Amino acid sequence: MGRTNVMKRALSAINGNIQLKIGTFLIALLVMVALLAPLLATHDPYVLGDELTAPPGAEHLLGTDGLGRDVYSMLVYGARTSLLIGVVAAVISGVIGTLLGGIAGFYRGSVDRTLTEVNNIFLIMPTFFLILLVVAMFGSSMLNVMLIIGLTSWVGNARLMRAQAMSLRERTFVLGAVAIGESKRQILFKHIIPNGIFPIVANTTMNISGAILTEASLSFLGLGDPNVISWGQIVFNGRSYLTSGWWISTFSGLTIVVTVLAFYMIGDGLNRVLSPKLRNNN
Secondary structure, X not given: OHHHHHHHHHHHHHOOXXXXXXXXXXXXXHHHHHHOHHHHOOOOOOOOOOOOOOOOOOOOOOOEOOOOOEHHHHHHHHHHHXXXXXXXXXXXXXXXXXXXXXXXXXXXXXXXXXXXXXXXXXXXXXXXHHHHHHHHHHOOOHHHHHXXXXXXXXXXXXXXXXXXXXXXXXXXXXXXXXHOXXXXXXXXXXXXXXXXXXXXXXXXXXXXXXXXXHHHHHHHOOOOOOOXXXXXXXXXXXXXXXXOOHHHHHHHHXXXXXXXXXXXXXXXXXXXHHOHXXXXXX
């Protein structure tokens, strides 16, 4: 009943959250573009053309890059790669953070102290340089990029879930579950995590934008997967043509900015919807 009431209040609050609606619309539009890429693309983004750094026009809507590839078609197909990396990496960080934070906050004691120290190590570690090191050592395939981003970005979720678990473990319904003999594992997965997951959902949504930015940064440094097209890779390819082919990096960069902003709007909107204090201040 508690979760049902929370969901009803959340769905009711969504109707008045313009920020969340705008972000959701933009991401839904982007997902449609990614799914319909073969139909929307006007050229094969992997085929080299004769018109090098051709400006935007009727034949090439957003121009071509230094190898004659259609920038518009590359952006459309790049949406698939960037969104996939962002979502998968964020889901990995969400799952790890939820489990570790829930275990630490619920079990307390030596388990909490050990996991908190692990959390602190990752918190003070220069994450991006660690990602650079791992990618340089094990390769820059899309799978490796998704895994390493996800495995290094769970700290925020773990801290949130730990705080939620520490609060929920003292609630009446949890004490009642203990009284009737439910195991700790059952209580954790049946009561603690489901009731404390809402801040994690909002933070994980924001982590998608962070993962997209990280992948774009890796690609800009030449450490992205060379076998797939991503927005960061397009920016990297256009770095040598900023004066003669400004459109190559510009349109891709703008796409990254809009996407990151949209995910941030969704995450912040969800946070306001799911947090009573913030919702009351709107």
